[in-house]
Amino acid sequence: MTSESLKKVVESSSFEPAARLVASDLNPHALNAKYAVRGRIPTKAEELRTRLANESHSLPFNKIISANIGNPQQLDQKPLTFYRQVLAMLQYPELMENPRLKDSIPSDLLARSKELLDNIGSVGAYSHSQGVEYVRNSVAKFISKRDGYEASPDDIFLTAGASTAVSYLLGLMSLGPKTGFLIPIPQYPLYTASLALNNATALPYYLNETDDWSIDAKELVKIIEDSKAKGVEPRCLVVINPGNPTGAILKPEAIAELLAVAAKYGLVVIADEVYQENIFRGEFVSVRKVLCQLQENDTQGKYSNVQLASLHSTSKGISGECGQRGGYMELIGFEDSVRAQLMKLASISLCPPVTGQALVELMINPPKKGDASYELYEKESSSIHKALAERSKALFEAFSEMEGVSCQQPEGAMYLFPNISLSEKVYAKAEEQGMEPDEFYCSELLDNTGICSVPGSGFGQVEGSWHVRTTFLAPGTEWIESWKQFHAKFMDTYR
Amino acid sequence: MTSESLKKVVESSSFEPAARLVASDLNPHALNAKYAVRGRIPTKAEELRTRLANESHSLPFNKIISANIGNPQQLDQKPLTFYRQVLAMLQYPELMENPRLKDSIPSDLLARSKELLDNIGSVGAYSHSQGVEYVRNSVAKFISKRDGYEASPDDIFLTAGASTAVSYLLGLMSLGPKTGFLIPIPQYPLYTASLALNNATALPYYLNETDDWSIDAKELVKIIEDSKAKGVEPRCLVVINPGNPTGAILKPEAIAELLAVAAKYGLVVIADEVYQENIFRGEFVSVRKVLCQLQENDTQGKYSNVQLASLHSTSKGISGECGQRGGYMELIGFEDSVRAQLMKLASISLCPPVTGQALVELMINPPKKGDASYELYEKESSSIHKALAERSKALFEAFSEMEGVSCQQPEGAMYLFPNISLSEKVYAKAEEQGMEPDEFYCSELLDNTGICSVPGSGFGQVEGSWHVRTTFLAPGTEWIESWKQFHAKFMDTYR
Structure with a gap:
């Protein structure tokens, strides 16, 4: 633009300039x-x-x-070598063919990188919004093995860490202050923050500090009934297991009690299980496993309508790959029409980071005994x-x-x-x-x-x-x- | 859980199971x-x-x-070798020390990878939610050089592609149906989708197909006045330049007219400039450059309150690295209190993918003439x-x-x-x-x-x-x- 025409525009600007936005103008x-x-x-x-x-x-x-x-x-935590070696090859596949490296790359590492590259394609291309099918298959196998009950790749949504999954789920289920979400107190503040953003109502349930931060199912029922009486419809029950910030692990019996409450009141259970690999005492049992066990013993269909979204992430565990933004959610028992809406939300964000998706595959399918990379891993x-x-x-x-x-x-x-x-x-x-x-x-x-x-x-x-x-x-x-x-x-x- | 205790739970489940959610129950x-x-x-x-x-x-x-x-x-587009070589080294820094590769890595590539690693740290760690400072410095330098007007790293927010920036901006400025957003028609549907999610009102302005998809500032004013008369407060003017889906480029004079409208009505301008490198005919001039030029010629402060968010991405241009989810937004003229709210939204998502941040740095600061990697790049x-x-x-x-x-x-x-x-x-x-x-x-x-x-x-x-x-x-x-x-x-x- 010539300086003359610029001056002309400015001189002809006969309006009074409007004020800037301040915080009180915002949502x-x-x-x-x-x-x-x-x-x-x-x-x-x-x-x-x-x-x-x-x-x-x-x-x-x-x-x-x-x-x-x-x-x-x-x-000071160092990344796991195997993960990073594969990711380096996915970023620059020519490394696999580099004659200088030829005899130095462990055979399983080379095979794995090739297989991922063949199935993912370039990590620079948008993937399917639900995530790469190959990775979803692998996640389903991992869950099947972990729980002893078959999982389906169609139920897996790869995400950018667990936070994205929470944002989709809460965003979709919030219909303003009349919708209530049961969240543990103390809780990871992502939940209260997301509920505030969605103008939904948090229904806090207190974990019992003197009993290993346990959950009292009777208290849940009381909160639900009180909430309904006040016209706030409970929609969702958030469970963080192992607990953040408490560090406590839920017992299967306690999970079964929660699921009974969810089944009775039609609550969607969000199981935030991102710390499932960080276990120092006791045993981690997934909410999904307990649900499958209940369903297996349930001839009357009491538990067949339970809707469960369980979340995992590459940020925690022994991977600790927070900056890579990998994760998944598994959706169980949801109607197709609801699942389609989650899919749409995912598609508006295009796709989760593709290297993060690859990392999910590595996390749930690490080198096995006998593989050349196993010992170091x-x-x-x-x-x-x-x-x-x-x-x-x-x-x-x-x-x-x-x-x-x-x-x-x-x-x-x-x-x-x-x-x-x-x-x-x-x-x-x-x-x-x-x-x-x-x-x-x-x-x-x-x-x-x-x-x-x-x-x-x-x-x-x-x-x-x-x-x-x-x-x-x-x-x-x-x-x-x-x-x-x-x-x-x-x-x-x-x- | 023993099968006995499972059976006990199921048998004592005396409730009637609630129904599942269907789509009409959702937001x-x-x-x-x-x-x-x-x-x-x-x-x-x-x-x-x-x-x-x-x-x-x-x-x-x-x-x-x-x-x-x-x-x-x-x-069929191949990724740029230099980008991927650096990203491979950031994923697996041991490559830089690998004696087999020693003499084969171009000197600028090695130096660049080391500098990025030193300044970013592990790509597996969460970064600052606004993005790595080193990368933001680099972006500010790039913008300063592109426009001929100094940019500040404090104004740069690194994002997971431009979509995240749009989601933050629209989410923060939407106060329900009484807030209006001027969007071009035709438009990239991310905008209408995000406005729908936020229950805000889209104020469509039509691009003139027979005049190279140009914008008519007078039509904008008419839409704004009509909207105000109906009680919908226009808040924001979205400009996509080069256009998606139109492929048209805006002339600086047209941008100046838009900015006059924004200045008069206090509209936040969102300049979606993700295709700024994809130019086949004519020249790309950023909205920011025209704003700086106007402000330089403006002794009466008519343009000093203009608030501009300009967006860029690693997904388009010649990088085409969609799956890596890199991008940035620059915020100009915003009040600190507003900026702090954007920062909070970014922090709820923890951080943009760190490899995507590194890629932003590579995109805006590619090898220079004389560098060993320049010729291939x-x-x-x-x-x-x-x-x-x-x-x-x-x-x-x-x-x-x-x-x-x-x-x-x-x-x-x-x-x-x-x-x-x-x-x-x-x-x-x-x-x-x-x-x-x-x-x-x-x-x-x-x-x-x-x-x-x-x-x-x-x-x-x-x-x-x-x-x-x-x-x-x-x-x-x-x-x-x-x-x-x-x-x-x-x-x-x-x-």
Whole structure:
């Protein structure tokens, strides 16, 4: 555009310019959504990280310990070699033909990469919106073997991590404030955030902290009946197993009780099972397996209408490949018309990242005994598992020794969620600073040690009780030691 | 769970099972959303593809030509070697140290991979929700150079393709049916689908087909005033440039007129500029550049409140890396409080795929003259560009020769959108089959030739006019020939 014509346009702009949008002009449901995992404390941690980069900082620590988010590879966890070797070949298939590498690529790795490439095609092409059929077949086989009940590839939707699945499911089932979603408290705040975005009603059910964070089916029924009486129709029951932030594992008997409630009230069960590989104590049994068992014993069709969406992800487990955005959901018992709507939502987003889809295949179908890559895979994966188990134990023991702290023994997932008794003095000080008491604790912990955790209030907790969620992913034990020292001093200060 | 306890649970299930959800129980806004690019015709094409796999099929063609979607690598487009080499090293950094490869890796490739790895870290870790800072810096430099006006990395949000950006922006600005969004007709149906999901009102403005699909600013003003009179507040003006499905490029003067309207009415401009590299005729000038030029000449602050979100993607251009889900949006002129809300939405999705972020960096910062990888990169990218230009021309010429077909000369993007005169007989036949006339044309085209296109009704068109959108990505000219033959026969049949 010539400068002359530009000037002409500007000069002839005889209007008064309108104001910009401000937050209060925006979608109030979006404004209402909160997401503590990346909230105030982590934001402050980022600021401190920038200050640390300046050598003349006056902070009492030299690094930030990111214990706020289950992000293993941000800390010291190395990716599994086999996964990354295959993904490298999918990105650049010429590696498979490279004469320099020829004799050095393990035979199973080469065969696997070729098979994936043949069946996926270029990872740069959009796939089917439901995900690559080959990968869905593989997922179905994995589930069949895990549960002992046949799964179908038609029921599998590959997703960009489990978050996308939650967004589709909640978006589709929300019809405003008259639709209710039973969510555990404490919960992973993705659920409350997504419900806020959809203007649906959260129906919190409290996990029983003194009984290993168990679920009371009778309480569920009470909440459902109360909700119905108030005109809010319960639609969906969210179960997180192993629990986030609690780290607890549900027993099959407890799952059966939940399923009875779902069957009676027609609730869609969302089983968030992304931590199914992170098991330190006890056993993981999928909601699907219990449902299949019930259906097998059920001659009267009591359980045949149960609708279950179960979610898995490449971000957790021993893969820890958060940044690659892989995952799947399995839909069981849904009407075709409902499934078609989920398919449409998926198609509006085109497709999940194709390398993430390949990673799902690798996660659920790792090298087998006898394969050339097996030994290394086995060594790496068991060492990751062992390290997590050890760190969870060390952290748990540290909490057990701290004054006023009680904590469930770690069973699964990547988190501990200790209960911390806070004094009236802490309450007063926190109020002065415009914070919740547990937020104040986390803020002081960060300022004094560089440890970034998330206050229990971000996940929900019984009123008057205070918690902190921390991962046990950070390497070393120094940070655990510094937490202990901080805690002792904090308790003294506010005694 | 023991079979005994299972039986006990089932036997004590004294409730009557509730019914399953059906589609009418779902969010009506989700039900209303339509997405033709993966709609009825492409779904039918998938069925035909399955039939083709059976050797004894009786179809009059041997393959499906996927001309319905801009998915270059699904067809014959090879990915750019440099991009994929770097991504392979980011997936498996040990390749950089592999002694067998040592002297064979071009020096710039090695240096670049190392720099990206150092600055991104593992691609398996969640990044900052706004995207990796290093990549955002690089994007800001690219934009500064492209437009001649300084851009800031703080304004850049990396996204999973442009679709995610659209979803955040529309979700945040929609406050139900009282909020209006000006969208071009014809349009890429992501916009109408997203508005339906958000229950906001689409305010269609028609592109002038006989004037190279131009925009009439006076018509925009009329639509805005009419809409305000009806109580629907216009919030946002969507511009797709180069156009999808039209393939037309906007002139800077036309952009200046749009910006005057946006400035006067306080509309947020969404500039969907994902085809900015696909230019065959004329020149691409970004909305941002014109805005900066206006602001530079504007002493009275008429243009200082304009809010612009401009979108780019790794899926199109010469990269064509659709499946990798990379992209960015730049936010200009937004209040901090609004930007913070976008940041929150991004954080609920955790982060865009990290390999997709790396790919953005590669796309906007390719090898430079003198770099060891430059020659191959230049050869590959210019051959892709040339092939697209040639195919667009061949297809355009074919349409020019067809009876009752008129088509704009290709300027940009990946599509042609020919106008097809259809007879009363076609109308009758289509109605009989429960289709729009152009849908019937596309359906017949598919059944007879295997060519999968999208009817104009999926994008919107002036009432009584009929179009077909087709990509020109499919290799070879046989399919163009078979389209010509089909068309002649179709016109004869329904004369």
